[in-house]
Amino acid sequence: xxxxxxxxxxxxxxxxxxxxxxxxxxxxxxxxxxxxxxxxxxxxxxxxxxxxxxxxxxxxxxxxxxxxxxxxxxxxxxxxxxxxxxxxxxxxxxxxxxxxxxxxxxxxxxxxxxxxxxxxxxxxxxxxxxxxxxxxxxxxxxxxxxxxxxxxxxxxxxxxxxxxxxxxxxxxxxxxxxxxxxxxxxxxxxxxxxxxxxxxxxxxxxxxxxxxxxxxxxxxxxxxxxxxxxxxxxxxxxxxxxxxxxxxxxxxxxxxxxxxxxxxxxxxxxxxxxxxxxxxxxxxxxxxxxxxxxxxxxxxxxxxxxxxxxxxxxxxxxxxxxxxxxxxxxxxxxxxxxxxxxxxxxxxxxxxxxxxxxxxxxxxxxxxxxxxxxxxxxxxxxxxxxxxxxxx
Amino acid sequence: xxxxxxxxxxxxxxxxxxxxxxxxxxxxxxxxxxxxxxxxxxxxxxxxxxxxxxxxxxxxxxxxxxxxxxxxxxxxxxxxxxxxxxxxxxxxxxxxxxxxxxxxxxxxxxxxxxxxxxxxxxxxxxxxxxxxxxxxxxx
Numbered sequence: 453x454x455x456x457x458x459x460x461x462x463x464x465x466x467x468x469x470x471x472x473x474x475x476x477x478x479x480x481x482x483x484x485x486x487x488x489x490x491x492x493x494x495x496x497x498x499x500x501x502x503x504x505x506x507x508x509x510x511x512x513x514x515x516x517x518x519x520x521x522x523x524x525x526x527x528x529x530x531x532x533x534x535x536x537x538x539x540x541x542x543x544x545x546x547x548x549x550x551x552x553x554x555x556x557x558x559x560x561x562x563x564x565x566x567x568x569x570x571x572x573x574x575x576x577x578x579x580x581x582x583x584x585x586x587x588x589x590x591x592x593x594x595x596x597x598x599x600x601x602x603x604x605x606x607x608x609x610x611x612x613x614x615x616x617x618x619x620x621x622x623x624x625x626x627x628x629x630x631x632x633x634x635x636x637x638x639x640x641x642x643x644x645x646x647x648x649x650x651x652x653x654x655x656x657x658x659x660x661x662x663x664x665x666x667x668x669x670x671x672x673x674x675x676x677x678x679x680x681x682x683x684x685x686x687x688x689x690x691x692x693x694x695x696x697x698x699x700x701x702x703x704x705x706x707x708x709x710x711x712x713x714x715x716x717x718x719x720x721x722x723x724x725x726x727x728x729x730x731x732x733x734x735x736x737x738x739x740x741x742x743x744x745x746x747x748x749x750x751x752x753x754x755x756x757x758x759x760x761x762x763x764x765x766x767x768x769x770x771x772x773x774x775x776x777x778x779x780x781x782x783x784x785x786x787x788x789x790x791x792x793x794x795x796x797x798x799x800x801x802x803x804x805x806x807x808x809x810x811x812x813x814x815x816x817x818x819x820x821x822x823x824x825x826x827x828x829x830x831x832x833x834x835x836x837x838x839x840x841x842x843x844x
Numbered sequence: 845x846x847x848x849x850x851x852x853x854x855x856x857x858x859x860x861x862x863x864x865x866x867x868x869x870x871x872x873x874x875x876x877x878x879x880x881x882x883x884x885x886x887x888x889x890x891x892x893x894x895x896x897x898x899x900x901x902x903x904x905x906x907x908x909x910x911x912x913x914x915x916x917x918x919x920x921x922x923x924x925x926x927x928x929x930x931x932x933x934x935x936x937x938x939x940x941x942x943x944x945x946x947x948x949x950x951x952x953x954x955x956x957x958x959x960x961x962x963x964x965x966x967x968x969x970x971x972x973x974x975x976x977x978x979x980x981x982x983x
Contacts, residue, residue, distance in 0.1 A: 754900065756901050756902055758903055759854075759901070759902055759903055759906060762851075762855075762903045766855060783877075784878065794875070795874075795876045795878070796875035796878075796900070831860070832857065832860045832897075833898060833899070834880050834881075834882040834898040834899065834900055835875070835880060836900075837862070837882075837898055
């Protein structure tokens with residue numbers, strides 16, 4: 453069976469060119485970049501060149517780029533690193549209710565250790581405003597952390613505006629840009645961010661690789677203590693193949709970016725329009741325009757998301773869901789509840805996230821299969837039965 | 845993550861539907877945890893002749909509903925009362941730990957339908973209790 457992959461927000465296939473770039477650093481170029489002898493110098497150079505290339509793409513300086521084991525570590529580091537600073541002026545953190553768990557659970561951890569966290573509400577589209585952020589600022593606020601774009605519903609936050617507020621009040625501003633990278637052009641100065649988290653495997657790069665951008669002058673404690681790597685701020689021998697792969701993936705992502713981005717956006721809109729037209733009692737979650745180019749998230753009333761995913765999988769289509777049943781917990785997604793969906797609708801959502809190798813034929817196959825799958829589940833749903841009986 | 849039997853009962857569920865003028869109907873679960881199960885039974889001469897279900901829920905919820913209806917047909921009411929979530933789960937070759945609550949729902953839906961039958965007919969059975977309101981709790 454032909455397999456269609458529509459879950460690029462979960463992870464992406466690594467590109468051949470990325471693998472090719474990485475390969476020598478597993479085998480012949482095995483030296484430790486910290487070593488003084490000659491054979492390690494090629495590794496040192498590979499790390500330095502990668503850092504410089506990444507910095508240029510993000511509009512940063514090379515010494516503001518720090519390599520981590522992934523987006524989750526970058527988020528943990530940004531938040532806990534600020535919180536652990538000596539001489540900090542307070543213990544208050546501002547974030548939102550729709551952050552990724554890497555941020556939310558870190559904030560909850562800090563709450564258990566005496567910190568105060570404000571979780572801002574979002575509107576029906578999943579947006580917070582810069583005004584909301586400003587109103588939440590106290591004398592004791594030490595960090596603002598707002599995601600660039602939501603991983604479930606794709607809503608893009610007003611990062612630039614929030615950054616201006618943070619700058620005005622001289623409060624460090626962190627954004628988790630793990631989902632946005634690859635879909636948006638990111639320039640750290642334009643965004644007014646001090647800390648920004650990225651991940652390699654969302655952009656056809658290696659898993660287990662991430663970046664924390666730290667603006668010069670932003671003081672934060674290390675999360676991983678160890679050697680003098682990353683200028684003493686993140687211990688551990690550098691993952692040289694991973695670093696080279698991440699730099700290559702980022703470079704490829706922004707090659708011919710506008711063209712690829714436009715194509716994906718068109719496919720997204722084609723699918724949104726097609727699904728809403730073909731399937732009754734469906735709604736788009738998230739904002740129609742302020743939305744990642746590759747994300748669509750749709751709730752189907754009267755059905756549960758995991759069942760839809762299983763049936764789609766039987767047709768060879770891989771997608772994702774905000775359904776409790778796929779997350780290992782039994783509660784509906786915190787994002788779906790935060791945008792005000794009632795539980796039964798929150799459970800019935802599916803997320804389609806596109807990648808540059810998806811084709812219009814694949815989009816058409818989804819449009820062909822999905823209506824019957826939803827109807828099949830509705831035919832066995834007691835909620836649908838009640839709805840039809842009440843309509844009669 | 846699911847056994848072949850679960851996937852079989854999910855993709856080809858047995859006994860989906862409604863029974864008009866059923867001897868007993870039971871609905872349990874709530875939308876909060878994402879599962880609602882409605883069970884219909886036809887009972888003649890104290891024997892379950894027919895069982896149908898409708899379920900809003902995940903793969904495990906649908907598979908356990910389907911299996912519960914298969915297990916109950918042909919049983920006396922007394923035997924049907926004794927069908928446990930464990931029996932349903934075992935008949936499906938097991939469920940992932942996080943999904944075991946779905947099998948509780950199947951047992952509860954069955955009990956609720958049997959209770960409905962008993963109260964409609966003024967009957968009492970040992971071990972059959974009135975379903976509690978929103979009896980589907982998670983630990």
